[in-house]
Amino acid sequence: MKFAMFASGDGSNVQAVLDACRQGNIKAEPVLIISDQPEAHVLTRAERAGVPHFSAHPKDLGGKEAFEKEVLQKLRDHEAEWLILAGYMRLLSPILLVPYEERIINIHPSLLPSFPGLDAVGQALKAGVKMTGVTVHFVDEGMDSGPIIEQEPVRIEENDTYDSLSAKIKQIEHRLYPDVIRRVIEEQ
Ligand code: GRF
Numbered sequence: 001m002k003f004a005m006f007a008s009g010d011g012s013n014v015q016a017v018l019d020a021c022r023q024g025n026i027k028a029e030p031v032l033i034i035s036d037q038p039e040a041h042v043l044t045r046a047e048r049a050g051v052p053h054f055s056a057h058p059k060d061l062g063g064k065e066a067f068e069k070e071v072l073q074k075l076r077d078h079e080a081e082w083l084i085l086a087g088y089m090r091l092l093s094p095i096l097l098v099p100y101e102e103r104i105i106n107i108h109p110s111l112l113p114s115f116p117g118l119d120a121v122g123q124a125l126k127a128g129v130k131m132t133g134v135t136v137h138f139v140d141e142g143m144d145s146g147p148i149i150e151q152e153p154v155r156i157e158e159n160d161t162y163d164s165l166s167a168k169i170k171q172i173e174h175r176l177y178p179d180v181i182r183r184v185i186e187e188q
Contacts, residue, residue: 011042013086020178116144
């Protein structure tokens, strides 16, 4: 089983998945890492892990459509069968959604359908909820709206700050995402 990962930033979730593959906990091969931010730290992680990567600012390729067409070609060149999104800050268009229908997964730092979109941690703190969490879901054309695969709650304590809550959420993500990916792939 070959898969590609998409990320726009640090890539700590990508790292957790790469580590799980290296340790044999996910029996699949990461064949390509894609970023829309050529300076993103995730590319250093790809480099260190020896995983091929492709990055470009979509506007430099003539826009999102041209970028995704180029990405699709790379995915085909590397025979990627699944797409794993981890902090990829763009919606996918049908150029990628159609060929990979039901084979795209995303992780989001809230209990969806609460707090979709940007800054889910900040949204939860602002709303004053006592419980938030992590969701892993299939990707469709909407914003964090596809069928939910797994969720895990995180309690927001009185003394939690943005940073402490983010850290608790990340810690869960790094365990949950590799675990769900392993399950989904094994069920194939
Ligand atoms: C994670 O919180 C993930 O849920 C969200 O974006 C963040 C990416 O973090 N979609 P990182 O780049 O994996 O550290």
